[in-house]
Amino acid sequence: ETGVTQTPRHLVMGMTNKKSLKCEQHLGHNAMYWYKQSAKKPLELMFVYNFKEQTENNSVPSRFSPECPNSSHLFLHLHTLQPEDSALYLCASSSRERPGELFFGEGSRLTVL
Amino acid sequence: AQSVAQPEDQVNVAEGNPLTVKCTYSVSGNPYLFWYVQYPNRGLQFLLKYITGDNLVKGSYGFEAEFNKSQTSFHLKKPSALVSDSALYFCVLYLDTGRRALTFGSGTRLQVQP
Numbered sequence: 748e749t750g751v752t753q754t755p756r757h758l759v760m761g762m763t764n765k766k767s768l769k770c771e772q773h774l775g776h777n778a779m780y781w782y783k784q785s786a787k788k789p790l791e792l793m794f795v796y797n798f799k800e801q802t803e804n805n806s807v808p809s810r811f812s813p814e815c816p817n818s819s820h821l822f823l824h825l826h827t828l829q830p831e832d833s834a835l836y837l838c839a840s841s842s843r844e845r846p847g848e849l850f851f852g853e854g855s856r857l858t859v860l
Numbered sequence: 861a862q863s864v865a866q867p868e869d870q871v872n873v874a875e876g877n878p879l880t881v882k883c884t885y886s887v888s889g890n891p892y893l894f895w896y897v898q899y900p901n902r903g904l905q906f907l908l909k910y911i912t913g914d915n916l917v918k919g920s921y922g923f924e925a926e927f928n929k930s931q932t933s934f935h936l937k938k939p940s941a942l943v944s945d946s947a948l949y950f951c952v953l954y955l956d957t958g959r960r961a962l963t964f965g966s967g968t969r970l971q972v973q974p
Contacts, residue, residue, distance in 0.1 A: 790950070790967075839904075
């Protein structure tokens with residue numbers, strides 16, 4: 748139990764669906780992240796939020812839309828995805844007092860049909 | 861540019877034997893180095909870190925890592941492997957200047973055989 752909760756844990760969606768992934772942390776951390784983990788590929792950083800402001804967008808396609816309404820919650824809105832977007836999506840958080848040390852959620856396993 | 865290399869995709873070791881998972885890095889400046897572990901169908905968990913001070917750092921579950929500046933390495937070690945150590949291990953580099961981004965290695969799958 749890392750204190751970072753992701754829902755849903757598993758999601759199957761068609762290419763025309765709209766769905767959202769949710770992440771929340773009550774660790775008092777100021778930064779939140781979305782990572783994509785695909786089989787046989789390195790972990791990919793997608794987005795970084797610091798105090799609700801997006802500080803990094805790693806050239807992610809617009810069919811992925813992040814939202815950070817407050818420092819404790821992070822969403823990833825999904826729309827018209829492709830089968831190659833099937834992956835494990837990991838949320839993480841960190842505090843400025845412990846730089847580089849991330850607390851990860853269990854991940855949301857996404858399958859796009 | 862900073863980078864992390866984990867030269868082995870997979871390491872196999874028998875239970876009770878010592879294990880080493882290798883990591884080398886390249887960076888301008890003083891790095892923070894981390895090891896994370898990922899058990900099947902789970903997120904990544906922090907294992908240990910080196911920031912400054914003693915080159916040998918101890919972490920969770922009996923793991924330790926040695927920071928070697930001359931060889932730019934940060935190998936993960938454990939004196940006696942357990943079957944439950946079987947997982948995916950990531951070496952991670954962080955530079956506390958500039959972009960302050962984490963750089964992940966590609967991961968090494970550790971398989972401990974009973």
